[in-house]
Amino acid sequence: MSAFSLSPRALYEEVAELLRQRIFRRELEPGSWIDELRIAEDYGISRTPLREALKVLAAEGLVTMKVRRGAYVTEVSEKDMADIYHLLGLLESDAAGVVASQANAEQLRELVSIHAELEAASADRESFFQINERFHLRLLEIADNRWRSQMVGDLRKVMKLNRHHSLLKSGRIQESLAEHRSVMAALQARDAARASQAMLQHFDNGLEAAA
Numbered sequence: 001m002s003a004f005s006l007s008p009r010a011l012y013e014e015v016a017e018l019l020r021q022r023i024f025r026r027e028l029e030p031g032s033w034i035d036e037l038r039i040a041e042d043y044g045i046s047r048t049p050l051r052e053a054l055k056v057l058a059a060e061g062l063v064t065m066k067v068r069r070g071a072y073v074t075e076v077s078e079k080d081m082a083d084i085y086h087l088l089g090l091l092e093s094d095a096a097g098v099v100a101s102q103a104n105a106e107q108l109r110e111l112v113s114i115h116a117e118l119e120a121a122s123a124d125r126e127s128f129f130q131i132n133e134r135f136h137l138r139l140l141e142i143a144d145n146r147w148r149s150q151m152v153g154d155l156r157k158v159m160k161l162n163r164h165h166s167l168l169k170s171g172r173i174q175e176s177l178a179e180h181r182s183v184m185a186a187l188q189a190r191d192a193a194r195a196s197q198a199m200l201q202h203f204d205n206g207l208e209a210a211a
Helices: 010-023 036-043 049-062 079-103 105-120 125-143 145-159 170-189 191-209
Strands: 062-067 070-073
Touching: 010 036, 010 049, 010 191, 036 049, 049 062, 049 145, 079 105, 079 125, 079 145, 079 170, 079 191, 105 125, 125 145, 125 170, 170 191
Parallel strands: none
Antiparallel strands: 062 070
16 A cells, blocks of 8 residues: 555646655655656556656756656756856846835835744754745745746756755855845835845855855
8 A cells, every 4th residue: 555645636746746855855866767666656656647747847857858768857067057046046136126116015024024034044954945945936926927936936946956055055044144134125225226136146146155
């Protein structure tokens, strides 16, 4: 009997999420082959929904499909990471500018609140990761461009494949907090140009720390 309980609703999506989290937890390492027979048996499913799930992950960039060789967890090169950070910097700096000029008072207060949580979590790396991502994704939601949010979401998934995450570098969390403070100050000042530049610098520094 399978140890997993999966509902019949959008089964392949549930399987995709289970595999996605295993990849993020490094249970499935970058470059490792995905044993479809074993996974299908573990989850108590046929290979059809599993293959559909792998197609979803391939579209997100987390999995690489190879003809006659099966599926592998994507390996991310230094160039890949540079390209991802470059695009994230462009997209999220644009969003920061929009938020600075268009967000209402309640939305800004929400970002201030999340930032305060981030400050409080600086000693807990795992919590800091989660709150940091929540801040960035909420800023994108407030900027209200679903296409930009979709692109950023996919890029951030691939970024998580990086073995040397920028926030793991000694002292990087405090540097990141200082950069967030600059972003928040610009947002609260309603200075779109400064908010965009501060966010762009945040990603430039993140790439340098991830190298």
